[in-house]
Amino acid sequence: MEEAIGLNIEGVRKKIHHGGTGELANFISGSKVTFHFRTLKCDDDRTVIDDSKKVGVPMEIIIGNMFKLEVWEVLLTSMRIGEVAEFWCDVTHYFSLLFSKHWKVQSHTLVHIKCRSHYVDRQLLKHTGLYPIVAKSLRRIAEGKDPTDWHIHTCGLANMFAYHSLGYEDLDELQKEPQPLIFVIELLKVESPSMYKRETWALSNDEKLKAVPVLHGEGNRLFKLGRYEDATNKYREAVICLKNIQTKEKPWEVPWMKLEKMINTLVLNYCQCLLRMEEFYEVLEHTTDLIQHHPGLTKAYFLRGKANAEVWNEAEAKKDFEKVVELDPTMSRQVKKEIRKLEMRMEEKEEEEKLKYKNLFP
Structure with missing residues (x-):
C-alpha cells in the first residue's frame, strides 16, 4: 500500500x-x-x-x-x-x-x-x-x-x-x-x-439542551391526549439527548447532577405512560433502577407501588406506598386511596378463586 x-x-x-x-x-x-x-x-x-x-x-x-x-x-x-x-x-x-x-x-x-x-x-x-x-x-x-x-x-x-x-x-x-x-x-x-433534516442525535450539545424542554412539553401534551406511545417516544428522545451530554460530565458533580435530575423527571413521565399502556413489568424495572440510584425519589416508589398492585404483588405494593408517605406525608390521602383500591381488588380476586374452586369440586 x-x-x-x-x-x-x-x-x-x-x-x-x-x-x-x-x-x-x-x-x-x-x-x-x-x-x-x-x-x-x-x-x-x-x-x-x-x-x-x-x-x-x-x-x-x-x-x-x-x-x-x-x-x-x-x-x-x-x-x-x-x-x-x-x-x-x-x-x-x-x-x-x-x-x-x-x-x-x-x-x-x-x-x-x-x-x-x-x-x-x-x-x-x-x-x-x-x-x-x-x-x-x-x-x-x-x-x-x-x-x-x-x-x-x-x-x-x-x-x-x-x-x-x-x-x-x-x-x-x-x-x-x-x-x-x-x-x-x-x-x-x-x-x-x-x-438534510438533522435529527436529535446529530445536534450539538447546546442544541440538544434547547430541544429537551420542547420534547418534554410535547410528551406532556400527547400524554394528556391519551397518545401514550407517542408520548413515550418524545420522553425517550429527550432522555437520549441528556444522556449524550451527561457522558461528558463527571458523575455526581454539579453539572452531572443537574442533568440527572432532568433525566429522572423524564423517566418517571415515561413510566406513567407505561402504566397507562399496561406495561407493568417494564415500570417495575425502570422504577427499581431509579430507586437504587436515587432512594429519595417519592414518585418512583408511588409508580412502582401502582405497578406492583397491578401484578398482584400486594405486600410489595403496600411497602412502596408506606415509603411514599414516609418521604412525603402530604401524599397520605392519595396513598390511602391506592391501598383501598388494592385491597378491594385482592378481595375480588379471592372471591373469584373461591368460586372457581367451588365449581371444580361440587
Missing part, C-alpha cells in the same frame, strides 16, 4: 481501489457522510469481520464536534464521491478511530454508548477497544434485532465489563487480543447541514 495522501498520520496507510469522481467534497462541520465499509483482519485470508453491504444499510456519520469519530473522519475526508479505498490502521488508531458517542446506521437506528454512573475519559476508551461493540450492533441489525437494546437505565459499557462477552466469539477474541485492522470504505454521499 502507499501512504495516504493528505492523512499524515503515523500507523495509517491507504490504497485506492477506485478513484471516484470530481474534487474532494466540502466536509464542513455538520456534514452528513454516507458510506459502506468492510472490516478485515490482517491475516493471510483477509478474514472479513463485518460488511455493511451484507446488512444492506450504509453507515452515516456527522462530521465535526457533533460526532467524535476521530480517525475515521480523517479517512473519509481524504476521499472523493464514489471512491473505494482500503485503509490499514494499527491498533492504536483503530481504538481511537472507534471513539464515538453515537453511531448512526439508518434514520431510526441509534447506537448510543450509554454510561450512567461511570466516568469514561478519552484515554480509557482508546484502550478498551470499542470496535467489537460497534460490530455487535451491526450484526444485531443484520439479524433483525434491536441494535441498541435501549433501556433508559442501562450502561452499555458497564455491561460489557461485567459480562466479559459480547455474544460473538470472534468479537470477544478481538476484544481480548487487539490487532491491526483493514477498513475498505466506499464513499457514497456527502450532504451539508442545510441539505
